[in-house]
Amino acid sequence: MRLRMRAYFLLFAAAAMIAYAVAGDGRPVVQLIIVATPLATFLYALASRRLPHQRPWAIAVGGLIVLLIGQLWWPGWLDGHVGRAEGNPAELTLSAAHGLFLMGTAMALRRRLASDVGGLVDAALLGLCAGGPLWVWGVQPHLNPDASALGELLLMIDVFAICGVIGCLIRMGAARGPGRGTIVYLLCTAVLTLAALATGRPEPLLLAFLTIGAAPIQPFAASVTEPVADGAATSRVTLRWLAVALCVNPLLTVVQIMRGDESASLMLAVGTLLVIPLVLLRFHRLSMQREQAERTLAHQASHDELTGLRNRRHMMVAIDDALAGPDGATVLLCDLDGFKPINDRYGHAAGDEALTVVAARLLAVTREDDVVGRLGGDEFLVVCPSADAGDLAARIEETLCSPMALSVGMITIGVTVGVASVPAGSGLGREAVVARADAAMYAGKAPRRAGSSPAGAPLVLP
Structure with missing residues (x-):
């Protein structure tokens, strides 16, 4: 032609x-x-x-x-x-x-x-x-x-x-x-x-x-x-x-x-x-x-590559800012339950997909002033610029425990939320606050392993 x-x-x-x-x-x-x-x-x-x-x-x-x-x-x-x-x-x-x-x-x-x-x-x-x-x-x-x-x-x-x-x-x-x-x-x-x-x-x-x-x-x-x-x-x-x-x-x-x-x-x-x-x-x-x-x-320096949430470095800065505020701060450490079997059974691609869904749900359930980030692996952190986070931990548990549709099918995971609330002028630093939230999270996992606590129930430490 x-x-x-x-x-x-x-x-x-x-x-x-x-x-x-x-x-x-x-x-x-x-x-x-x-x-x-x-x-x-x-x-x-x-x-x-x-x-x-x-x-x-x-x-x-x-x-x-x-x-x-x-x-x-x-x-x-x-x-x-x-x-x-x-x-x-x-x-x-x-x-x-x-x-x-x-x-x-x-x-x-x-x-x-x-x-x-x-x-x-x-x-x-x-x-x-x-x-x-x-x-x-x-x-x-x-x-x-x-x-x-x-x-x-x-x-x-x-x-x-x-x-x-x-x-x-x-x-x-x-x-x-x-x-x-x-x-x-x-x-x-x-x-x-x-x-x-x-x-x-x-x-x-x-x-x-x-x-x-x-x-x-x-x-x-x-x-x-x-x-x-x-x-x-x-x-x-x-x-x-x-x-x-x-x-x-x-x-x-x-x-x-x-x-x-x-x-x-x-x-x-x-x-x-x-x-x-x-x-x-x-x-x-x-x-x-x-x-x-x-x-x-600048975005890569402050955000998680997979989920687009704030990364660990930025979350530490967010905790410092919240502790310096007049209303105290609340830190919620969220650790997923039953996540490892997803990687083992369906592969890491399915695990990454599940993490992006979790990130989207956390952004949807938190408030405008809350800062949501991923610490790494299956751990997420929410920083609230107030010592009173209300029922945020319960809402996180409810939304993350709902079944999620992935490319491999419907799956369900749980979450354990450790909450540490710090009033204004407490004198605590970021490490101490995160340690409290981490202790609350592990305290919540212990009775669950023994079968005496419902999956995903949040535990709060003052």
Whole structure:
């Protein structure tokens, strides 16, 4: 299927270019047909719902409509005027269309590489930095001596922006995922457009219309706007290359100024204005990643990895805070009964699942000011900023002893709750309070082992 479509494209492109070469005075008509071709393919793809995420493609259609209007208004303008930097309305139309293409491409890239925005920005920066050498050695030597300042500015912006798009498309194609055929056609469109601007020849630009027309009718064109998992992180080597690339345009400007080139300052201004937003975006992304890493580390330092409850270190701090308060504190040490047989019979995965259920039930039954944590194994701790915890121990026992549905089936466990209540100004430290709760918990387990206490009944020590 793909080979057949490529063959059809090559035949159509060859026929179109041959028709343009032999058309003579009929060239404006051939140009109009070629410009209208991608508009027809895009409208067909959108109408047939081949492209589920239509906004990026619809913006590209807007650019094609602008080009078609320009072709109707100035028929035959492409011959002898492409890349001339004349600053006329036709060039404004071409620049406006390129701007719409850039917007649509940016939206598609943002969707596809949502997991690698940093890499996408780096690719755009590298592409923009390549615009300077291309301008100096590829475009500028072919400029019309009578080029206007506005025309040169528009042409320079086009060259830099298309170079940035090429960098993004290369990064987009390097990511794992379908839709590379469409990306290749889009990449060919950008390269051919640059070739037309650099050489002043209309033929590459006409071929660019044909390649972009082939993009939306490829078998996996819809996948271009689908997110792909690409965990590529920017390495130090990449950042070093990026730093080198950012120095290219200033160095070229210095050389140009030393040679007396008046347009060197314009190139530096345009290149800098286009690069600065991307550099700021890159710094913003790095700052966000650092803040996220700091939040993650802070969470890991104070929370249990399995249950998400507070860990032992944080619970000790919570006890200190509660003891320093005006209302005293209550510490409830909860030790699960019958948990080990779950691990022995069903495996540690089932045991971990049971612990997460216990954690969720403890959070549900405790109050807003209570702090719930896991000490380790099957021991949990609840710290209440009050010497009066009410019937919290009984509620914990009731909820944890209820049957729980796990992936291995319904199971039932028990719990022994040791409670230590300390009034304000007692002078006791955390170790003493935890020791009291621990003693109460073991005192509750002793009669249960002898069969004289119901499973899970809490025991309170003052």
